[in-house]
Each structure stands twice: as structure tokens, then as C-alpha cells.
Amino acid sequence: MTTKLKEVDVVIVGLGWTGGILAKELTEAGLKVVALERGAERSSANDYSLPNIRDELRYVVRHDLMQNTARDTITVRNNPSQDALPMRRLGSFLPGEVVGGSGVHWSGHTWRWTDMEFKIRSNYEERYGKNFIPDDMTIQDWGISYDELEPYYEKFEYTAAVSGKAGNIKGQIQPGGNPFEAPRAREYALPPLTPILASQMFSDAARNAGYHPFPRPSANASQAYTNPDGSKFGACQYCGYCQRFGCEANAKGSPHMTVIPIAMRNPNFELRTHSWVTKVLKDSDGKRVTGVSYTNVLNGEEFEQPANIVLLCAYAINNVHLMLLSGIGAPYDPVAQKGVIGKNYCYQTGAAARLFFEGKYFNPFMSAGGSNATIDDFNINWAFDRAPHNFVGAYNVAGGFNTALPIGYRPVPSGTPQWGSEWKKATAKWYQTAMVINASGSVMANRYNCYDLDPTYRNAFGQPLMRMTFDYKANEHKMGTHAAHVINDIAKSMNPTKLTPAVARTNPWTVVPYQSTHNTGGTIMGTNPRDSALNKYLQSWDAHNLFVVGANVFPHNASYNPTGPVGALAYWTADAIKNRYVKNPGPLVPA
């Protein structure tokens, strides 16, 4: 039996960064907001404090803050000719399931994506001609510009205590920052983190090679900080437990210690945890949505929550899944190339070299989430000519490490036995001496990389699992090969005792080893309803009171971590709802 609840102004599905930002902004604007979160409520004081948080088995191996694949997962295949199989254990990516979402266990890397992404098709066609972009590469412009997003990037960076060094303030190149970045109005919220030996050695080598290293901007507070909303941050202690953990020092910008508590103090807000949304409900005319159905996973009770506005703010994969389960928008068909929901799923690629220096002590147990130095010479540097290398996209290269855990981090040179006394000797010998240089690369949209509903496997609620079809294409292989060369040249110039060189990823993609929690696309934003699911305000073209927020709106994936534009777009959408939609409900962009 389903209990129908009283209508509210706004229902938010998923309470991480995007849900938290929208909950805070919309309750402050006077709207009655209910947030439904699958996971439990946890706090810094009770859950992320010492000594319990430093539990590698619980958080890294057993994924305590992540989605439970016994209840719902995805099926995976590399191409449409294969049968997809369920991912029964998390591997390649780690969606969060807790109040705060993946914003609790992220590392904090916060980038500004620029017009190089937002105008990608126009840029490449203008410079290289239409034939440069392969026929099956379904990249498209996003319908938004960097200038529109700039103030919202800043708002997110100041909220999340992003520490970094500006490279371009209002067109003036700043020494020590990233000279390729788009102009920003002012400096970062905080100065950059203290570099570690590995990032310093990488910076020196990169500079000697003629590149432009800079400290990676990260939401790891380099000093104690109070953000514009009054949320208090401690200083990062370089404890080494960042990625996959909540922060013990309240130093990592996370929604559970910034926007969410502010919303919680507002009488307009209500949070319901352990609430699993199974469907978005449509009006009989199909032009609006009327609310959501959800199940309390603790006791199985089912509810209908009517709402004037529905905001999907779950993890990127789950937002797309809900759209497909609810039948909103036309599902994408990769063969006919029709429909939009599920289109342009993208991931990231990369390559990494490991360098061993006898006699060096890197102290890998001490680092922040963003203790890397980075170069963008092959990334947002448009002067880097892609034509001779024949690929679309970009990669950044970084040196250092972020989270090198005492049990799992066992760097040994290639050729070392994988167990036994030889391995033990090697891990003792090399533990202190290793560092990594790695590239993170973009993945361009491809017509065959997509999501749909699996025809065979179902979740705990009897609903079809999401099916992911993905593989790296020739474009990504070529870019990876280029990146591996650049990494290996820098690595060799540093004269390591031993080097495990970088190799491009050219084997079929597999869901097993961890790669990155940077899944994008599926309900993409764009300029028209034929090519995209959402307009530039992340409003559904099909139902004007439905907004879908998160990395699922990106039409392709860049080399950068996605959280910068995810946070900025959440603030951007909040403004569009507060300032325009509420006053005059309807499509914010004519179809």
C-alpha cells in the first residue's frame, strides 16, 4: 500500500553536493523542500572522527560510504554485440550512498571547465574542419559559456574552501598559477597546499622540459577558514586519509559540513534518509511531473511524495536510471541514433608511470587529497596542435600522490613477485622511494557508448538494472599513446633508479580495477530537444518542472575532475529556479 503524502514545493532526490546546494538555496528563497536520500545520516563528530575513520578495511575494501551493489547495481558490456553482466562488486567507480553523497569521500580536486569543452564541436570544426571529428563521435556544444558560469564557479570554490593559485585574474597571467586557465575574477579562497617532495620533483622536471607546472586546486583547506555562509573549516593536516574517507579535521569541503547543515536549520527543510526513489511520476498530459514514489528501505513502506518541482540530484548514473525507469524523454537508441536519454555516456582514460628513487624518502603516508603538481600544456592549452596527433580532447599530467594507504599502497618495481618473501623484501625496500606521474584524459562521446535498461537483470525493487555500454575508441587510444610519451620523457629526465613506464590504455575497458568516479552524460544539456535531454538550466525539455543536476548533464567528459562544474551548475540552476522559474513556471528556454 502506498501512502500519499502532502504536497511540497520541491522534492530533491539525493542529498550530496548538488542536492545540498539546491536545498540550501531554495529553502532560503522560502520554498518548502523535502530531500530523499537512500543512505544514512552521518556526521563529522560521530562518524568521521579519529580513530574510527582511519579504517582501510571498512572504507576502502568494504566500501562503507558507497552504494550497496546487493541492492542495485549496473550491468556492463563493451559494445552492443555483447551480453551485459551485472557488476556485483564496486570497482572502477565508487558512487557514494550517505547524506553528503560522494562529496564525503572525494579528494577535493576542483577545476573550472572552460569554453574548450562548452564549445567543443564549434572549436574543432573551426580550427581543423568538419572532417577532423570522426562520424561516430557525437560531441556537441553544451549551450552554456564560461562567462556565464564564472561567478558560480567562484561561489562553489569559496563554499568548498578550494586552495590554489590563480593563473589568470581578469586576463592578467599570475606567476605560479596555471597560465592556461580561463580568466577568474579573483584569487582562490585559500592559498595552495604545502607541496610534497614528489610534487616538487615533478614541478622541477616539468619546468626544465618547458612546461608550466602549478599546484592542483583542491577543496582541502590549506589553513583554517570560514566560508561565506559561516561554515567553519579546520586546516588540512596532510593525514593521507582523504579519498574514500570523511575528513577527520573538517578540512575537506564537503556538503555534510557546509550546505546541508544550513538547510537542516531552516524550518522549510525536511530530510528523509533511507528513502529510495523508484520513479518520477508524470502528469496525465505528460508535460509536467507530479512528484516521486519512494520506499523506506528500513521497513519497506512505500510513499508518494507530490511536489511542484522535482530535482534529480542523485549520483550521475542513478539520475539517468530514474529518467529511464520513469519513461521521461525518449530513450536513446545507438543503432538508429534516435532519442536522448542514455546518450553520450563518457568516462575518463589515463596512463601512469611509477618512479623509484633509491635514497629518497617520500613519506607517502603524508599528503592531502590534492597534493599534486599539474601541467595543462596538453590540456586546456589550445595552442597545442592536435592535428599531427589526430585526436580530439586533452589530458593533464600530474606528479605526486593523494591518498597512499598504509596497507594497500605497496609500490614495487615491475618484475617483483606478487607474493612471498621476495615481495615482502621489495615492499620494505621501495615503500619510501616511489612516486607517480600520471595523466588523466578526456573521453569523447561516441554513438555506441550509452546507457539503457537491461533486458535481463533486476534490482531489489524488481526494476531493470541500468545497462552501461562503454569502451575506449581509437581517439582515446591515440591520446593515451601521446600522454604516455610525455609522461615517460619527463620521468626519464628525473633519472629514477627504476622506472615502470606509462602505457596507453588500449585494451577493452573493464569495470574491475578502480579508475575514477567520473561518470558523465546520459541526460545531457544542450541547445535543442532533438540532441539533448535538458536545456542550459538543466531543465527537462519534456517536463518543465523537472531539473536533473550532476555530471550526467555533461555532453562529453574532459580530462579534469567533474566536481567544479557540478557544483557551479547546481548554483546556476538554483538561481534560475529562484529568480525565474518560481515567478513564471514554464520552459526557461523555448524548445
Next chain:
Amino acid sequence: MRSTLRAAATLGLLLLLVAAARADGDAARGEARFQDCAACHKLEAGSNNVGPSLHGLFERKAGALADFRYSPAMKRSGISWTPETLDKFITDPQAMVPANRMPYAGMANASDRADLIAYLQKSSR
């Protein structure tokens, strides 16, 4: 004997210097220094966060609040909080109470500490 006396004299001089710096503590400046603490500690009675409430700090021993889960190290420390013991503690918390759980590396600057302690003396009451 003489060396003990000299050591005592040196120690006395040191304490005097520390005390002198402390007497100079400026509570207004100390409020800004408290930003280092504020992400985890509150000044209101009964409001424990990641760290224990600092209300009434100078009237109690370390590890004394019944409703906060202290580390065994802090409970065993036997410290009575005074401006002097707090100064020593926040200089390098792990040096004074090894294995305590406060994730804070310490405040190196003596006059910053003096300002902070002046602020706490005023605002923890």
C-alpha cells in the same frame, strides 16, 4: 647542585618569558586565532562537536567531560587546564600528550598562542 640551580634558574627565566608573552595576549586578536579551533570546538556549554566543548575549560582537568569520547591518552594525561598547560599543549599537542586524537599540528608562534589563550580565558567562562 650548582647545575641543578642553574637549570632551575634557566627554567624560571623561560617560564617568566613565556608568562610575559602570555600577559601580552590580546583577546581581540585571539578571536581570529580561534578560527584554527572553531571547525571542531564550540564555546557554549554542552555543545560537543568533533572536539569537546571548551566552556569552562580552565576549571577542569583534561578528559573530564562525561559526554565526550576522549582518547585514552587524553584521559590518562592528568593535565589540569591552565594558561600554562594549554600553552604547552597547543604548541605541539602530540609532544605533550602522545596519541591524543586532536587532528591539529600545533600553533608555533608564541604570541599567537598568548592571544588565543587570552581569548579563551575570556570567552570560555
